[in-house]
Amino acid sequence: MPHILLVDDEEALRESLSYTLQKEGFTVTIAADGHSAIKQFHKQVPDAIILDLMLPEVDGMEVCWRIRAFSDIPIVMLTAKDQDLDKIRGLEAGADDYVTKPFNTRELIARIKAVLRRREQKQS
Numbered sequence: 001m002p003h004i005l006l007v008d009d010e011e012a013l014r015e016s017l018s019y020t021l022q023k024e025g026f027t028v029t030i031a032a033d034g035h036s037a038i039k040q041f042h043k044q045v046p047d048a049i050i051l052d053l054m055l056p057e058v059d060g061m062e063v064c065w066r067i068r069a070f071s072d073i074p075i076v077m078l079t080a081k082d083q084d085l086d087k088i089r090g091l092e093a094g095a096d097d098y099v100t101k102p103f104n105t106r107e108l109i110a111r112i113k114a115v116l117r118r119r120e121q122k123q124s
Contacts, residue, residue, distance in 0.1 A: 002116055003027040005046040007037040007063065008078065009055050017050070020105055026112075034058025038066060046073060048116055050108075053079040053090065061093050068094035074115035078103065 004026045008014050011032070018028045029044065031037040033056045041049070049067070053060035064075055074097075077090045082100040090098045096115045099108055 001025055001027050002047040003029065003044070004112065005029050005031065005037065005040055005049045007031045007034075007049065007055065007060065008052040009033060010052075017105070017108075021109070021112075024109055032056075034060065034063045037063050041067060041071075041073075045071070047119075048074040048076065048112055050076050050078050050112070051095070053077060053081050053086070061089065064090070064093045064095060072119075074112075074119050076108070076111055076115060078108065 004021055006014060006018055006021070006028055009032050014030050014032070018030055021028050029040050029046065031040045035057050038058070051060045051063060055063070060077065060079065067073065067075065075095045076097045076099060077095045078099050078101065080101045087098045097111050099111060
């Protein structure tokens with residue numbers, strides 16, 4: 001069962017997306033801010049991360065940079081920042097994919113499965 005670290009400061013989104021991911025067969029750990037995300041990452045390394053950009057304390061871009069410093073775990077940014085420059089910055093920071101809010105849950109899950117497949121093929 002793939003393990004996802006879901007990082008978002010919106011409680012309702014965390015709860016609903018966590019529930020949906022679990023129904024799809026994922027194990028989900030949640031974090032509401034950047035510090036918690038980094039702690040959770042070190043506590044139990046996930047198979048992929050869904051990462052919001054606008055987080056309290058440490059923003060998602062900084063979380064991405066810190067994780068990229070030592071890991072190639074797939075990161076899918078999920079954020080309301082939908083300007084082209086934001087997307088470019090997110091991808092340049094090391095994100096594997098970038099999804100804007102509002103989003104289609106089925107599409108997000110398909111994108112997560114795609115980055116996991118690519119990682120699996122790379123490791124084979």
